[in-house]
Amino acid sequence: MKNLFEMGADFGVEIDKGWHSDNKDNPNKQTSTEVKEPNKHQLHFSIEKRRGKVVTIVKPFYLTKSDLQSLLKALKKNLGTGGTVKENTLEFQGDIPEKVRKHLLLLDYKFR
Numbered sequence: 001m002k003n004l005f006e007m008g009a010d011f012g013v014e015i016d017k018g019w020h021s022d023n024k025d026n027p028n029k030q031t032s033t034e035v036k037e038p039n040k041h042q043l044h045f046s047i048e049k050r051r052g053k054v055v056t057i058v059k060p061f062y063l064t065k066s067d068l069q070s071l072l073k074a075l076k077k078n079l080g081t082g083g084t085v086k087e088n089t090l091e092f093q094g095d096i097p098e099k100v101r102k103h104l105l106l107l108d109y110k111f112r
Contacts, residue, residue: 034062035062035063035064035067036062036063038107038108038109038110039108039109039110040062040110041060041061041062041109041110042110042111042112043058043059043060043061043104043109043110043111043112044058044059044111044112045057045058045097045100045101045111046059047095047097053093054093054094054095055091055092055093055094056091056092056093056094056095056096056097056100057089057090057091057092058089058090058091058092058100058104059088059089059090060088060089061088061089061090062088063088065085068085068088068090069085071090071107072084072085072090075090075092075100075103075104076092078103079092079096079099079100079103081093081094081096
C-alpha cells in the first residue's frame, strides 16, 4: 500500500516535461501569432514612469517581428525619439502619445 502523505516529489514522471518553478513564465502561455492588417488593430496607449523618465507604450500589435521593427524604425525617425520593441508592444521615450497617434492614424491603424 502506497503512503498518501509521502513528502517529496516524483521527478520520474516530470523529467520528459521539464521542470519549471512557479514564479517563472508559464511554458503553456498562448501567444497570438496572427498577423492582422493595420485597420484591424485596436491599439491603446499607456504611460509609465521608469527611473524618473516617461515612457509611452502602444500595444497590442499583430505583426511579424520584422514588420514591427520596420514600423518602429519609421516612427522613431518621424518622431525624433528613441524607442524599442518588446513582444507585441512599441515603447517610445517621452510623453508623446498624441504625436504617435497622429503618425499611426496616417498609417491606417485604429485605436480604442
